[in-house]
Amino acid sequence: MDSMAAIRQTFFQECEEQLAELETGLLSIESGDSDHDTVNAVFRAVHSIKGGAGAFGLDELVRFAHTFETALDLVRSGRIEADAALVRLMLRSSDTLADLVRVSRDGGAMDDQRVAHLHDELTRIADPDAATAAPAVSAPEASVDQTANAGEAGDDDGFVPLQVSFDGLLGGDADAEPVAADSIFRIWFRPKPELYAKANDAAKILREICSLGEADIACDVSAVPVLAELDPEGAYLSWTIRLVTGLGEDAVREVFEFVEFDCEFTVEQEMPADPVFDFEPEPVAAVLDQAASLAEGEAEAPAIPQKVMDRIAEVAVKDAAPAKPAAGGQSAQAQASQTIRVDLDRVDRLIDLVGELVINQSMLTQRVTEAGIARLSEVAVGLDDLEQLTREIQDSVMAIRAQPVRPIFQRMSRVVREVAEMTGKSVRLVTEGEACEVDKTVIERLADPLTHMIRNAIDHGLETPEERVETGKPEQGSVRLTAAHRSGRVVIEVADDGAGINRQRVLEKAVANGLVDPNAQLSDGEIDDLIFHPGFSTAGSVSDVSGRGVGMDVVKSSIQALGGRISIASQPGAGSTFTMSLPLTLAVLDGMVVNVAGQTLVVPLTAIVETLQPKEADVHGLGETSRVVSMRGAFLPLIDVGHELGYREAETDPLDGVAIMVETENRAQSVLLVDSIVGQQQVVIKSLEANYGHVFGVAAATILGDGQVAVIVDVDAVVAGRRAEPDLANRKRTAA
Amino acid sequence: MTKLVLTVDDSRTIREMLRATLVEAGMEVLQAEDGVQGLEVLEGAVPDVIVTDINMPRMDGFGFIEAVRDSARHRAIPILVLTTESVGDKKDRARRLGATGWIVKPFDPAKLVNAIHRVAA
Numbered sequence: 001m002d003s004m005a006a007i008r009q010t011f012f013q014e015c016e017e018q019l020a021e022l023e024t025g026l027l028s029i030e031s032g033d034s035d036h037d038t039v040n041a042v043f044r045a046v047h048s049i050k051g052g053a054g055a056f057g058l059d060e061l062v063r064f065a066h067t068f069e070t071a072l073d074l075v076r077s078g079r080i081e082a083d084a085a086l087v088r089l090m091l092r093s094s095d096t097l098a099d100l101v102r103v104s105r106d107g108g109a110m111d112d113q114r115v116a117h118l119h120d121e122l123t124r125i126a127d128p129d130a131a132t133a134a135p136a137v138s139a140p141e142a143s144v145d146q147t148a149n150a151g152e153a154g155d156d157d158g159f160v161p162l163q164v165s166f167d168g169l170l171g172g173d174a175d176a177e178p179v180a181a182d183s184i185f186r187i188w189f190r191p192k193p194e195l196y197a198k199a200n201d202a203a204k205i206l207r208e209i210c211s212l213g214e215a216d217i218a219c220d221v222s223a224v225p226v227l228a229e230l231d232p233e234g235a236y237l238s239w240t241i242r243l244v245t246g247l248g249e250d251a252v253r254e255v256f257e258f259v260e261f262d263c264e265f266t267v268e269q270e271m272p273a274d275p276v277f278d279f280e281p282e283p284v285a286a287v288l289d290q291a292a293s294l295a296e297g298e299a300e301a302p303a304i305p306q307k308v309m310d311r312i313a314e315v316a317v318k319d320a321a322p323a324k325p326a327a328g329g330q331s332a333q334a335q336a337s338q339t340i341r342v343d344l345d346r347v348d349r350l351i352d353l354v355g356e357l358v359i360n361q362s363m364l365t366q367r368v369t370e371a372g373i374a375r376l377s378e379v380a381v382g383l384d385d386l387e388q389l390t391r392e393i394q395d396s397v398m399a400i401r402a403q404p405v406r407p408i409f410q411r412m413s414r415v416v417r418e419v420a421e422m423t424g425k426s427v428r429l430v431t432e433g434e435a436c437e438v439d440k441t442v443i444e445r446l447a448d449p450l451t452h453m454i455r456n457a458i459d460h461g462l463e464t465p466e467e468r469v470e471t472g473k474p475e476q477g478s479v480r481l482t483a484a485h486r487s488g489r490v491v492i493e494v495a496d497d498g499a500g501i502n503r504q505r506v507l508e509k510a511v512a513n514g515l516v517d518p519n520a521q522l523s524d525g526e527i528d529d530l531i532f533h534p535g536f537s538t539a540g541s542v543s544d545v546s547g548r549g550v551g552m553d554v555v556k557s558s559i560q561a562l563g564g565r566i567s568i569a570s571q572p573g574a575g576s577t578f579t580m581s582l583p584l585t586l587a588v589l590d591g592m593v594v595n596v597a598g599q600t601l602v603v604p605l606t607a608i609v610e611t612l613q614p615k616e617a618d619v620h621g622l623g624e625t626s627r628v629v630s631m632r633g634a635f636l637p638l639i640d641v642g643h644e645l646g647y648r649e650a651e652t653d654p655l656d657g658v659a660i661m662v663e664t665e666n667r668a669q670s671v672l673l674v675d676s677i678v679g680q681q682q683v684v685i686k687s688l689e690a691n692y693g694h695v696f697g698v699a700a701a702t703i704l705g706d707g708q709v710a711v712i713v714d715v716d717a718v719v720a721g722r723r724a725e726p727d728l729a730n731r732k733r734t735a736a
Numbered sequence: 737m738t739k740l741v742l743t744v745d746d747s748r749t750i751r752e753m754l755r756a757t758l759v760e761a762g763m764e765v766l767q768a769e770d771g772v773q774g775l776e777v778l779e780g781a782v783p784d785v786i787v788t789d790i791n792m793p794r795m796d797g798f799g800f801i802e803a804v805r806d807s808a809r810h811r812a813i814p815i816l817v818l819t820t821e822s823v824g825d826k827k828d829r830a831r832r833l834g835a836t837g838w839i840v841k842p843f844d845p846a847k848l849v850n851a852i853h854r855v856a857a
Binding site: 047 | 746
């Protein structure tokens, strides 16, 4: 059963791929950018899902896929035109098919009403007259066959799931129809040459018959010509069989299922009127028959078994005409993308090992340097090569986990359709840079924030069609989703051409919520950033679309959890753009190694703006415990990392340390005070939470070149701990 | 003697089911994802039985059967067509092109194995 479970998993994986293919195909049909191959691929995707679903007895899925497939087949064969309305119906069907797949996999309930409705619409396409006659109000228990038949009208590849035509094939088959007593059949069988041409064999048929019961077989070789006239591919033999079996006539006829058109045969049941009398004369007749025909045959020509003749023919033909190379075999082979599927755990283990290798290599380099070996010595040069190789291995291994963002972008097109439908807005999704590759985990965790942002863009960003027309914009709004690589990170943008952020309202709301002082003077950028504030929601009432209480703050924290940043740019009347910058991998990080109170820490380089040596005149006290640093005309809070993380009680003198100006995810700038800077280094991230537990102000840990464990500073937490978490600040103050 | 079976199907699910079923039945299995790849596999092997799907990219089951029957080395290999299309046209066409027999998808493992034994030498 384990293997079935594994195959079931494969099936659902494959379904996801087929669904993606289906959607891509439908979208390219929608954009008028399709050929026959596209339509075929779309058809095949649904067909494959149906085939697999049948194997797992997922009847509801089979039923819907079948109706869908039937409609697609009409498009494929050119019997109906794929106009815009039809493609939209197909897209909705593909969404529903996706839902059905997911419900089949994860359980849960389907909107039966919606399925039934689509089912009805699809059936009507296949056969306009069938209309409501189809069992569209499909009660889940409606039989599969019924529905299949409804969809079969005008369809030449009707599909009857689960019909298997092998019943009672072998004697003693449990589900074979039992016959009260043994019956006697007289079977006559003469193959045509076609039977052999299709690689069937009279011997196999006879073998099957023998397996049904007790058989007496007589061969008639009278038709075999003399050797000179013998066609090696001809068929000259016929057989008469007397079969005593407990099975019915159907079982006997089934033996001929594959060959019924390639041979002549008769099956007659002997009436056991009086078994005693009937039983005797027949075998005698058969034996006589056999004897006579054998004698006759021997007189004419040796009866060469058909099999031998076939072999002779085969060899002859082979010599005459060497096998043609398979058409296009070579080039096609080159084209086929060569992929293997590997368990993710193995890849992660490999990445982990390479991480260790990187650490080990830098450790070795450090030891060599410490040992005072000259830079130009062979050892040092060899180590340089090793370092380069290690980097390359690391990059290659990381690339294994990298995947294009295409699937998740494709998912968004569904989100757009759904939200557009719910809000009554007309929306076009434009995607760019789908081929951009990012770490698999980043992609997976991007789905929710991206969905939310797209929903927001349509629900809050875009105006209603009427409003758009009034302001002279095209009725259809557009949402652009783009991905691009920029300086070692991937930048994903969600841009709408809607009304832009209503700053007036954002500000009012923020003031009402007590987030901002009514007298505060905020720049446009600062007002825009307010929407990332926890609990902030611009919609007058929480709408059905943009979620219940899930705000942009959640989006922001999910992006930050991935080591990314998010920002917003908005222009009234022209729309808003959300920009996310994400790391390509979660496994390594460029960091600045610093010293604080005798501890070695790593500050992520992405957060650092600049470093400087503060002068006495720049540092100002603010209130009881806070200090600020004046930098380029702005006053930034000064945070002593050593004090903040609890390494020391008293704060150090800023003049003794080095100030690192950092920018947090909400683009607020602060200055971190550390004792000294050791250097800049790429470090391998080791989760502290997985191995130990969460520690305030610490994002993760790493192992440095000298084998020392260093913690990676969670810049946001350190800054926020100071600025936004009054509890923490109070506690510190009372403690101090 | 262990039977060597070549299966040709574009669906990974079906390929895995075929493999599991046939291996369970003590057969050796070769697999291809479409007709073109099927022919490539045949360049290096002569299986006892071929099981093929009809609807596949690049080269479908019809083209594949035709090509196998055109090949002197392989034309005596029994071919079972594995298809959801159980009635009418497709079965006829497969038969005309030289299919030895057929199995209706979704297949019953025992019946698939029986069918293979039935057509195999």
